[in-house]
Amino acid sequence: MLRKPIAAALFDMDGLLLDTEAVYVAALQAAALDLGLEMPLAFCHSMVGIPGPQCDVMIATHYGAGFRIDAFRPLFSSHVKRLLETNIPVKPGAIELLDFLAARGLPAAVATSSGRTTAEHHLSRAGLLPRLRAVATRDDVVQAKPAPDIYLEAARRLGVAPEQCVAFEDSNVGLTAAHAAGTMAFFVPDILQPLPDVRAKCLGVLDDLHQAQRILEAEL
Numbered sequence: 116m117l118r119k120p121i122a123a124a125l126f127d128m129d130g131l132l133l134d135t136e137a138v139y140v141a142a143l144q145a146a147a148l149d150l151g152l153e154m155p156l157a158f159c160h161s162m163v164g165i166p167g168p169q170c171d172v173m174i175a176t177h178y179g180a181g182f183r184i185d186a187f188r189p190l191f192s193s194h195v196k197r198l199l200e201t202n203i204p205v206k207p208g209a210i211e212l213l214d215f216l217a218a219r220g221l222p223a224a225v226a227t228s229s230g231r232t233t234a235e236h237h238l239s240r241a242g243l244l245p246r247l248r249a250v251a252t253r254d255d256v257v258q259a260k261p262a263p264d265i266y267l268e269a270a271r272r273l274g275v276a277p278e279q280c281v282a283f284e285d286s287n288v289g290l291t292a293a294h295a296a297g298t299m300a301f302f303v304p305d306i307l308q309p310l311p312d313v314r315a316k317c318l319g320v321l322d323d324l325h326q327a328q329r330i331l332e333a334e335l
Contacts, residue, residue, distance in 0.1 A: 144159065203237050203240045227251070280298045284302055286307060294316040
């Protein structure tokens with residue numbers, strides 16, 4: 116199934132390693148209600164995989180003149196903190212897959228649209244940070260996903276050519292970025308299913324990270 120021998124694995128974070136996208140959606144809708152507004156679920160889903168600053172623009176545009184994103188953002192952050200206060204939920208198979216890669220001597224890195232502070236905090240609390248060789252975030256690049264920059268930076272930090280990296284994504288913008296970087300990319304749906312043009316760019320659409328591990332076990 117894979118085009119070339121694998122030298123490393125690259126992972127998106129939210130919705131792929133961490134089961135946090137549903138948390139962000141709940142926080143978005145709660146923050147909107149705090150302001151006496153409603154945020155449609157479809158609109159929330161349209162922001163999956165999009166960096167926070169760009170989401171702010173989308174939200175401000177959605178509500179139009181008079182909407183204060185500077186009032187909305189602290190409310191959203193407060194709800195996220197409340198919802199993730201007890202634990203950072205990890206996707207099924209994430210720990211097993213990372214440990215499998217380590218046992219095979221393959222380095223792993225995260226390539227996320229989140230900022231570095233958030234990424235390292237969440238990965239650390241989830242127990243995943245020690246299992247990663249590198250973390251590339253939107254703070255490390257000029258262009259965020261769907262540009263390939265974050266994936267290129269993650270591969271660079273591992274010292275591996277992108278073409279020798281297998282990548283796993285749960286969003287259309289993320290898979291587009293991984294494909295543009297030249298990685299061997301798989302889509303693992305969380306909230307979203309791949310769009311037709313995105314499906315054509317990935318090597319496969321997987322049920323979960325357990326299936327991802329089974330594929331790698333057969334290839335390595």
